[in-house]
């Protein structure tokens with residue numbers, strides 16, 4: 001299978017994932033690999049790594065989290081945007097990243113994280129998930145609306 005994506009430095013944040021060729025809407029790009037952990041463990045981990053400003057958590061609908069920092073792959077470098085061009089499709093405890101739009105070679109891939117953090121309503125945590133994607137209609141946060 002030819003590689004669809006490549007990881008390199010992103011103008012948005014740290015490293016990013018970029019299309020290495022034209023991608024069709026709906027095309028499956030990669031799996032979001034990592035260790036499945038509880039939110040409480042993710043929060044403890046975030047406290048330790050918070051200074052680096054890069055976390056690799058993907059929230060599952062069952063309240064657990066995929067930690068791309070453990071046994072993760074290049075999907076953990078996907079940056080957040082409120083106007084994403086990729087979507088995550090969850091199948092049990094696995095997450096697959098698909099293109100949601102036609103994407104040109106060299107374009108950066110973005111996912112709308114929509115993190116749900118019921119257990120972490122404190123202001124400090126919210127501030128650490130501020131979104132600066134600058135997209136039109138940016139929610140200003142990587143958290144899901146209403147969480």
Ligand SMILES: [Zn+2]
Nearest residue numbers: 082131133138
């Ligand atoms: Zn945004």
